[in-house]
Amino acid sequence: MAATLAEKVWESHVVRRGEGEPDLLYIDLHLLHEVTSPQAFDGLRLTGRGVRRTDLTLATEDHNVPTTPGPITDPVSRTQVETLRRNCEEFGVTIYPMGDAEQGIVHVVGPQLGLTQPGMTIVCGDSHTSTHGAFGALAFGIGTSEVEHVLATQTLPLKPFRTMAITVEGELADGVTAKDIVLAVIARIGTGGGQGYVLEYRGSAIRALSMESRMTVCNMSIEAGARAGMIAPDETTFEYLRGRDHAPTGVDWDAAVEAWSLLRSDDDAEFDEEVVVDASQLTPFVTWGTNPGQGAPLGTAVPDPELMPDENDKAAARRALEYMGLQPGTPLREVHVDTVFLGSCTNGRIEDLRAAADVIKGRRVAEGVRMLVVPGSARVRLQAESEGLHEVFAAAGAEWRLPGCSMCLGMNPDQLAPGERSASTSNRNFEGRQGKGGRTHLVSPLVAAATAVRGTLSSPADLDPVSEGSH
Numbered sequence: 001m002a003a004t005l006a007e008k009v010w011e012s013h014v015v016r017r018g019e020g021e022p023d024l025l026y027i028d029l030h031l032l033h034e035v036t037s038p039q040a041f042d043g044l045r046l047t048g049r050g051v052r053r054t055d056l057t058l059a060t061e062d063h064n065v066p067t068t069p070g071p072i073t074d075p076v077s078r079t080q081v082e083t084l085r086r087n088c089e090e091f092g093v094t095i096y097p098m099g100d101a102e103q104g105i106v107h108v109v110g111p112q113l114g115l116t117q118p119g120m121t122i123v124c125g126d127s128h129t130s131t132h133g134a135f136g137a138l139a140f141g142i143g144t145s146e147v148e149h150v151l152a153t154q155t156l157p158l159k160p161f162r163t164m165a166i167t168v169e170g171e172l173a174d175g176v177t178a179k180d181i182v183l184a185v186i187a188r189i190g191t192g193g194g195q196g197y198v199l200e201y202r203g204s205a206i207r208a209l210s211m212e213s214r215m216t217v218c219n220m221s222i223e224a225g226a227r228a229g230m231i232a233p234d235e236t237t238f239e240y241l242r243g244r245d246h247a248p249t250g251v252d253w254d255a256a257v258e259a260w261s262l263l264r265s266d267d268d269a270e271f272d273e274e275v276v277v278d279a280s281q282l283t284p285f286v287t288w289g290t291n292p293g294q295g296a297p298l299g300t301a302v303p304d305p306e307l308m309p310d311e312n313d314k315a316a317a318r319r320a321l322e323y324m325g326l327q328p329g330t331p332l333r334e335v336h337v338d339t340v341f342l343g344s345c346t347n348g349r350i351e352d353l354r355a356a357a358d359v360i361k362g363r364r365v366a367e368g369v370r371m372l373v374v375p376g377s378a379r380v381r382l383q384a385e386s387e388g389l390h391e392v393f394a395a396a397g398a399e400w401r402l403p404g405c406s407m408c409l410g411m412n413p414d415q416l417a418p419g420e421r422s423a424s425t426s427n428r429n430f431e432g433r434q435g436k437g438g439r440t441h442l443v444s445p446l447v448a449a450a451t452a453v454r455g456t457l458s459s460p461a462d463l464d465p466v467s468e469g470s471h
């Protein structure tokens with residue numbers, strides 16, 4: 001029978017199927033961080049269980065780590081991190097602690113090590129586990145009790161899902177990126193539009209994306225409410241994986257590529273739903289509200305809630321504008337920001353830093369604006385430094401930080417003050433997400449960089465040319 005990519009990966013992992021029961025799936029990779037693992041380890045201790053497959057389990061410290069040198073001063077954060085270290089030591093799980101060459105945001109670490117591979121099932125107690133779907137893996141965020149289940153058994157009972165194809169055809173215009181695609185998709189289908197679905201992104205515009213851009217797209221699947229997001233593996237995927245630390249080698253590599261090449265939805269496979277997007281019509285996209293679906297093209301204005309046909313949308317928009325301190329009709333390009341955050345598991349990879357550095361080079365961060373540049377991992381940081389990107393950012397007046405989740409969420413010292421407004425390359429703009437009372441506009445790395453320079457939401461096309469001699 002014809003099957004979708006998601007169905008194929010699912011079927012190949014079922015270890016038990018019973019009438020009226022959810023399928024029990026084998027899990028190929030289990031990633032851990034300090035926030036959602038402590039009670040899971042406590043549960044193991046209480047029941048006298050161990051970690052079933054320490055070789056398929058990996059932990060990193062990301063949410064609570066400061067991005068300036070020095071120890072963790074916040075007692076809650078310190079306890080979280082110390083608890084993870086103790087648990088990993090006790091149960092024999094590999095951990096990448098602060099300062100380690102492999103430390104970083106969990107969804108940056110897995111792919112860069114070649115641990116994330118096509119056709120795998122991957123879980124983590126973190127909603128943005130969907131990122132790994134960019135490789136054609138079925139990757140889910142799970143709750144703490146499920147973390148315990150996977151630690152103990154390396155399996156997980158999972159409810160059936162529906163499938164949605166997100167078909168993005170055509171060519172992106174200059175300055176339009178993966179982030180703009182996914183923000184536009186979420187604005188279209190809404191934050192609940194993907195509920196119960198595994199999304200499969202496909203079409204010529206998706207095929208044309210680099211692996212890192214594909215990760216940006218899949219990362220935000222959860223912001224549409226989806227269970228997961230996937231992209232069928234292809235040459236781009238294989239080229240990215242080739243030679244990575246945990247990628248197969250020699251004859252194993254050839255066999256793997258052969259098997260991975262079969263991981264695609266059959267031509268006659270049926271999706272429960274399909275959304276079609278014309279990539280050539282997309283422009284840089286920003287959010288104006290307090291959920292990732294409240295977004296609009298940068299070239300437009302803050303929308304007027306009173307003109308929204310749907311009563312729920314209207315009420316939500318009213319509330320959002322009140323919180324965001326925005327007036328309907330204000331051109332988005334005139335919205336001033338205090339802070340620019342470049343980083344996170346959505347846009348904290350080397351290509352994101354390169355793209356932003358390219359815009360910033362020879363320019364200055366606007367007076368009164370602070371810009372934080374936070375690599376997604378220690379490796380990304382090292383790579384960026386070897387290319388001199390840190391100097392480009394520093395010369396522009398931006399802060400070059402240590403890797404971590406940073407200002408993506410208020411669990412570490414990098415936070416917005418009440419009322420402060422940011423342009424942020426992260427994935428969530430909920431009330432208080434980046435600090436109590438903070439106001440977040442989600443943007444691409446290109447928009448983040450241009451916004452830093454002009455001090456208002458901007459794209460690189462809005463910038464004056466770099467003057468001679470300023471390089």
Ligand SMILES: CC(C)[C@H](C(=O)O)[C@@H](O)C(=O)O
Nearest residue numbers: 035036063125126127128409
């Ligand atoms: C802290 C963690 C559980 C959470 C998540 O699940 O996504 C965080 O990473 C986030 O982005 O909000």
Ligand code: SF4
Nearest residue numbers: 128344345405408409
């Ligand atoms: S960078 Fe942000 S979205 Fe990603 S795992 Fe960390 S807190 Fe969650």
